[in-house]
Amino acid sequence: MLLSLFFTFLKIGFVSFGGGYSMIPVIEYEIKEHGWLTAQQFTDIIAVAGMSPGPIATNIAVFVGYKVGGPLGAVTSLVAISMPSLLIVFIICLFFNKVKNQQFVHSAFYGLRPVITGLVTYAAIKVAIQNQIITSFSNFHFDTIGVLFIVIGFLLLVLTKISPVSIILLSGVFGIIIYY
Amino acid sequence: MTNKKALIKLWLIFFTFFKISPISFGGGYAMIPLLEKAVTKKNRWVKKEDISDVLVVAQTVPGSIAVNTATFVGYQVAGIPGALAATLGIITPTFVIILIFATLFLNFQHNPIIQAAFVGIRPAIVALILYAAYKIGLTAMIDKLTTIIALISLMLFLFLPVHPIIILIFGGVTGVLLSFRRSVHKTKTYSHSKGSSVTGD
Structure with a gap:
């Protein structure tokens, strides 16, 4: 159990480009493969991870580790997801002057960033489907209040300076008002 | 003597990032100004004109920008021990906080x-x-x-x-x-x- 947690998050640590949200579908895929959590449990973990300070992918890893393997699982996941970037930073430090501002890094990110954009968009669609806010594309249905929450939340984030944490807290309050 | 000095330096690195860590909501972009101030003004670990290079590399490498920046600066100040001290410093507080949040959530999720x-x-x-x-x-x-x-x-x-x-x-x-x-x-x-x-x- 601890071993498979370790190798799962080690693998994820190596590819976590573009901020924590891009890793959501990757972590989700692994969780499904191992049968660790249900989709809804995973969304709630994203929510809690988003409310806490710290990198979101690391927070998700720690929470998943804790849920699956207790405190030891949490530490295992933390070490596993942190190790790759530590190693890579070491390597880059050794060659720093040669790497910075190089055309190669530039070109790599020219191609990688749009793929990450696709990945994160996919993450959003997937989470919406799994929480029955929208159904899959064949026979399309949606939950009106849920979609309204998404649209308002998104517009607030784009148009105002409101922080993501406040969005989570606000939507929680409205959730209580509407559904309790 | 030099041993003691080195330990104090490592402790200073650890504690500098330990203090910034709890403010790093949402992946670390919010804390970049604080981080910049801590490593260029308060401690003069990195020159002001070099910090943007550090940030670019920290963003390019997989992982969170906050942790990568810490590791990077720690390495430049005190080599691999410095990098480890910085990484531990920035990871520990948020690790404890997410564990507390996780425990709370797991206890109250059926409410x-x-x-x-x-x-x-x-x-x-x-x-x-x-x-x-x-x-x-x-x-x-x-x-x-x-x-x-x-x-x-x-x-x-x-x-x-x-x-x-x-x-x-x-x-x-x-x-x-x-x-x-x-x-x-x-x-x-x-x-x-x-x-x-x-x-x-």
Whole structure:
């Protein structure tokens, strides 16, 4: 159990480009493969991870580790997801002057960033489907209040300076008002 | 004596990042100004004109920008022990906090009020992820080619049932090849038609 947690998050640590949200579908895929959590449990973990300070992918890893393997699982996941970037930073430090501002890094990110954009968009669609806010594309249905929450939340984030944490807290309050 | 000095230095590195860590909501971008101040003004570990280079590299490497910056600065100040001290310093507080949050959540998740709150929070999470995509998209989709790569990869993620890492790597490599080609030929349409077939394999 601890071993498979370790190798799962080690693998994820190596590819976590573009901020924590891009890793959501990757972590989700692994969780499904191992049968660790249900989709809804995973969304709630994203929510809690988003409310806490710290990198979101690391927070998700720690929470998943804790849920699956207790405190030891949490530490295992933390070490596993942190190790790759530590190693890579070491390597880059050794060659720093040669790497910075190089055309190669530039070109790599020219191609990688749009793929990450696709990945994160996919993450959003997937989470919406799994929480029955929208159904899959064949026979399309949606939950009106849920979609309204998404649209308002998104517009607030784009148009105002409101922080993501406040969005989570606000939507929680409205959730209580509407559904309790 | 020198041993003691080195230990004090490591402790200072650890504690500097330990203090900044709890403020790093949402992946660390919010704490960058604080981080900058701590390593350039308060401690003079990095020169002010060098910090932007550090941040670029920290963003380029996989992992969170906050942790990467800490590791990087720690290394420059005191080598590998410094990097470890800095990394531990920035990771420990948020690790403890997420554990507390996790325990609280697991204890109260069946409470009806908490459940109602989470029915509201779940779509908000979708909005947050969409917003993350939007922000990355602004820097990523800078021309026709990158927009097409983004759309193709979204379709692949949605409809190709393989591990997302495979698509990520495939797409990344395709992008690199394309951008090399682009800088050589400067003909976008040609490199695009080539690229989509590579990605689709």
